[in-house]
Every structure is written in C-alpha cells, then in structure tokens.
Amino acid sequence: MKLDVNVLRYLSKDDFRVLTAVEMGMRNHEIVPCELIDRIARLKHGGTYKVLKNLLKHKLVHHDSSKYDGFRLTYLGYDFLAIKTLVNRGIFSGVGRQLGVGKESDIFEVVKEDGTVLAMKLHRLGRVSFRAVKSKRDYLRHRSNYNWLYLSRLAALKEFAFMKALEEHGFSVPQAVDCNRHCVIMSLVPGYPLVQVKELQNPDVVFETIIGAVIRLAEHGLIHCDFNEFNIMIDDDEKVTMIDFPQMVSVSHPNAQMYFDRDVECIYKFFAKRFNMSFEENENNSDGSEVEIDEIGRPQFSEINKNSGFLDKELAASGFTRKDQAELEKLIEGDLEKHSDSDDEGTGDDEDEEDEADINNTNVKQLESLHLAKEDDNHQVGEEPDPQDEGEGETESEDDPELEKSLSKQRRKAIQAAHRGKKNFASRNTYKDKGGKSSQSSKVHKQLSGW
Numbered sequence: 001m002k003l004d005v006n007v008l009r010y011l012s013k014d015d016f017r018v019l020t021a022v023e024m025g026m027r028n029h030e031i032v033p034c035e036l037i038d039r040i041a042r043l044k045h046g047g048t049y050k051v052l053k054n055l056l057k058h059k060l061v062h063h064d065s066s067k068y069d070g071f072r073l074t075y076l077g078y079d080f081l082a083i084k085t086l087v088n089r090g091i092f093s094g095v096g097r098q099l100g101v102g103k104e105s106d107i108f109e110v111v112k113e114d115g116t117v118l119a120m121k122l123h124r125l126g127r128v129s130f131r132a133v134k135s136k137r138d139y140l141r142h143r144s145n146y147n148w149l150y151l152s153r154l155a156a157l158k159e160f161a162f163m164k165a166l167e168e169h170g171f172s173v174p175q176a177v178d179c180n181r182h183c184v185i186m187s188l189v190p191g192y193p194l195v196q197v198k199e200l201q202n203p204d205v206v207f208e209t210i211i212g213a214v215i216r217l218a219e220h221g222l223i224h225c226d227f228n229e230f231n232i233m234i235d236d237d238e239k240v241t242m243i244d245f246p247q248m249v250s251v252s253h254p255n256a257q258m259y260f261d262r263d264v265e266c267i268y269k270f271f272a273k274r275f276n277m278s279f280e281e282n283e284n285n286s287d288g289s290e291v292e293i294d295e296i297g298r299p300q301f302s303e304i305n306k307n308s309g310f311l312d313k314e315l316a317a318s319g320f321t322r323k324d325q326a327e328l329e330k331l332i333e334g335d336l337e338k339h340s341d342s343d344d345e346g347t348g349d350d351e352d353e354e355d356e357a358d359i360n361n362t363n364v365k366q367l368e369s370l371h372l373a374k375e376d377d378n379h380q381v382g383e384e385p386d387p388q389d390e391g392e393g394e395t396e397s398e399d400d401p402e403l404e405k406s407l408s409k410q411r412r413k414a415i416q417a418a419h420r421g422k423k424n425f426a427s428r429n430t431y432k433d434k435g436g437k438s439s440q441s442s443k444v445h446k447q448l449s450g451w
Contacts, residue, residue, distance in 0.1 A: 003108065005083065005095045007080075008083070008084070011058075014043055014047070015055060016084060017041050018043075018051045019055065019060060020081065021040035021041040022077070023081060024040055025037060026072060026073055030072065030147070031064045031072050032071055032072060034052070034070060034071070037070075056071075058076075059074060059076055060074060060076055060080060061074060075122075078149050078181060082183035083095065083183070085180045086180050086183065089178065089180075090113075091112075091118075091178045091185055092110040092112050093111065094110065095109070095110050096108065096109035096110065096117070099119065104123060104124065104125055104246075105121050106121070107121050108120045108122070110185065118177060118188055119185070119188045121186065122183055123159075123183075123184075123246070126148030149182065153181050155182070156181070156182045156183060156184050156246070159184055159245045160179035162248050163184075166242075166245070169311065171216070171217075171242065172213070172241045173241065173243070174187045174188075174243060175187035189233045189241050189243065190235050191233045191234050191239070191241065192233065193231075193232070193234075194229040194230075194232040194233070194234050197234060198274075200275060203271065203275040203277060207267070209240050210227075210232060211264070211299065214227055214260070214267070215299050218251055218260060218299075218301065218304045219304060219306060220310075220311045221250055221251050221252075221310045222249070222250065223248065223249050223251060223259045224242070224245070224248055224263055225247045225248060225262075225263070227242075227263035227266060228266040229266075229274075230244075251306050257301040257302075261301065264298065268298070
C-alpha cells in the first residue's frame with residue numbers, strides 16, 4: 001500500500017480520535033464493532049459514522065460486515081497514527097521519498113525542521129512475500145491467533161532496543177532516534193547496500209571487517225541471524241555499517257551455532273562469487289585423509305570467547321522490557337504438540353478467571369478502605385484510637401443492617417465494574433413510539449396511581 005502523506009493535511013482531530021478508538025478496540029477484537037468505536041471515541045457532537053466513512057474513503061480502515069458491522073485498522077491508518085505522534089513530538093516535520101522496500105518493512109526519508117535528513121522504517125509483517133513468520137522469526141511462540149499490526153509493533157520495539165544497545169557499545173550501526181508503534185526513526189546511513197557494489201579497492205580489508213563484526217557480536221552475546229550482503233551498508237570510504245536487527249537472538253539460543261555458521265557462510269560465499277576471493281578449506285594429507293586449513297581464519301562458534309558482554313541480558317534497560325520480551329517469546333517457534341495446546345488453553349481460562357477475581361477483590365478492598373477512612377476522619381487529630389472503642393464500633397457495624405446493605409450494594413457495584421459491565425444505551429428507535437401503546441399505557445398507569 002502506497003504511503004500518501006498528503007492525506008494527513010485534510011484529517012481533523014475527530015478523524016485521529018476515531019482512528020485511535022479503532023486501534024484501542026483492536027486490542028481484544030479482530031473487527032471492532034461500530035458501537036464500541038462510538039463509545040471509545042466519545043465525539044462531542046456525534047458523527048462517528050460520518051468520520052468512519054471518511055476514513056474508509058482514504059483506506060485508513062477496512063469495513064467488514066460478514067459476522068457483524070465493524071472496522072479494523074489498515075497499515076496505512078497505523079502509519080498515520082505513528083507519523084502524527086512523531087510529528088507532535090518534534091522528531092521530524094516532513095516525509096520524503098521512499099528509499100527501499102523489503103519483505104518486512106518500507107524505508108522512507110524524513111526531514112527535521114533544521115534540514116537534517118533521517119530514515120524512517122515502517123515494519124509491515126504479514127506481506128504475501130513473507131508470511132512464514134511462525135517458522136522464520138522469534139516474535140511469538142505459544143499463540144495461534146495474533147494480529148499483524150501487533151507483531152509489527154513488537155518487531156519495531158525489538159529493533160530499536162538492539163540498535164540502541166549496539167550503538168552504546170561502539171558497533172557500527174545507525175543511530176536510533178525514536179520509536180512509536182511500528183515505526184523506527186534512525187540516522188540516514190550514507191552509502192549503498194553491499195549487494196549493489198561491483199568493485200572494492202580493498203576487498204580483503206572489507207571482508208575482515210565484516211567477519212570481525214560477526215565475531216564481536218557473538219562475543220557480546222548476540223547473533224545477527226540475517227547477516228548477508230543485503231543488510232550491510234558500505235560508503236565511498238569502504239566503511240561498513242550493519243542494519244536490520246529485529247531477528248537477532250542470544251548466543252544461548254538452541255540454534256545459535258546454526259545461525260552463526262549461516263551468517264559466516266553467507267559472507268564467504270558472497271565474497272568468493274563477487275570478488276573472486278578463494279578460500280581453501282580442505283587439502284589432502286600424505287596418508288589420503290583430509291586436513292582442514294583455515295588460512296583466513298574461518299571463525300568457529302565453539303572457539304569464541306563470549307565473556308566480552310551480555311547485551312542479550314542488558315537490553316531490558318534499553319526500552320525493550322522483560323514484559324515485552326516475554327510477549328515476544330510467546331509467538332512463533334515451531335508448532336506445539338496437541339496435548340500442550342489443550343493444556344495451554346485450559347490454563348489460559350483459569351488465569352483469566354483468577355485475574356477477574358483479583359480485580360473484584362481489589363475493588364472490594366478499596367471500598368472497605370474508603371469506609372474505614374471515613375471512620376478515621378471522625379477521630380480528632382493527634383488522638384490515638386482506643387481498642388475498646390474499636391471493638392464497640394465493630395459490634396455496632398455488625399449489628400447495623402443499613403450499613404451492611406450499603407456495603408453489599410457497593411460490593412455489587414464494584415463486581416459489576418470489574419466485569420466491565422456497561423450501561424445500556426437507549427437506541428434511536430426508543431422514542432419513535434410517541435403516542436403509541438407504550439405512552440397510552442403510561443398514562444393509564446398514572447391515572448390509576450392517582451386514584
């Protein structure tokens with residue numbers, strides 16, 4: 001979907017309010033009902049349906065009436081929400097041309113008020129070209145149903161955290177500026193992707209720099225997992241910069257050695273094919289056996305000293321919290337067994353019931369604390385409560401039926417609020433029966449009550 005930021009000029013506050021309402025409703029709805037959008041938006045003069053019609057015209061929302069009448073947010077609408085938030089923060093003031101398109105994201109130029117050019121990366125998981133997220137990425141694990149917008153937000157947050165941590169430890173990466181929803185703002189790297197480079201003045205130096213970056217990442221506890229010619233930038237001075245970090249894993253990952261060997265093999269194959277570099281690995285010995293020769297020093301995962309740092313554990317302090325890490329680890333790493341799926345579903349229902357019970361208990365405790373606070377206000381300031389008076393107060397409260405009724409009524413209200421009980425709003429057809437049977441019956445009832 002093409003990003004046309006000119007539409008932003010014609011969107012009002014009510015439009016963004018309704019867009020935000022749809023986003024909030026998608027936390028627990030795949031298709032958000034129109035009534036829920038109206039209740040969340042709370043426009044002063046109404047007109048939610050008119051705003052939704054305008055948003056639908058610009059393809060910011062998608063309408064679905066297969067099961068019920070509702071809307072869901074599109075990637076374009078999610079883009080507008082992120083861009084609007086970042087513009088309000090003063091991160092940038094304009095969006096320029098598109099720099100690149102990948103299987104997981106789009107890259108655009110953005111400019112600040114002082115003329116500084118930055119790069120904006122919009123994650124777009126769920127494209128037709130890359131929908132094998134469940135087997136290729138380590139975002140979620142145990143969940144079978146998930147939202148692509150939610151996955152894109154988690155991927156952007158993860159990449160921003162990795163980029164920030166690598167920059168602080170002296171790695172050659174873009175400077176992370178800000179992150180919102182599925183959008184990451186970073187410094188613009190001057191240069192070209194290595195896949196577009198046909199000749200190098202010093203290919204040996206560039207090769208050693210790239211392999212050294214892979215080894216240094218492993219020494220700090222991280223593996224890139226997608227380290228190839230498409231994710232390496234090189235400028236005119238042959239300075240190397242790494243990009244694309246959402247798929248990085250820890251060295252303690254079960255498949256860490258396989259990912260590390262794959263990254264090294266990609267670099268070796270590319271330089272051997274593009275720059276005609278030869279890497280002799282095997283040579284026959286005098287007795288006919290093969291002896292491994294590593295002239296360039298092909299790195300081995302088992303021989304790397306992994307005590308230089310623990311970036312995989314320190315990333316919780318860089319914005320990617322442990323709670324977000326736990327949510328990411330719940331998605332995609334292989335299909336679970338059938339009996340484990342059934343166990344997970346059962347435990348999930350129990351957890352939901354326990355959460356509702358905890359909410360009810362907290363609400364009841366708050367009401368009791370408010371009642372006790374009122375009793376404490378009756379005491380004079382500086383006086384210590386007499387234990388005998390407390391005992392008498394307890395007996396009086398137990399014997400007082402009106403107080404028990406009021407407390408039980410408050411408890412019932414708290415339980416209804418905890419269960420998210422909502423008021424029944426009258427429909428538009430309620431007052432159409434003026435002068436009909438309902439109004440006549442009410443008049444008769446008034447007359448009988450008067451007698």
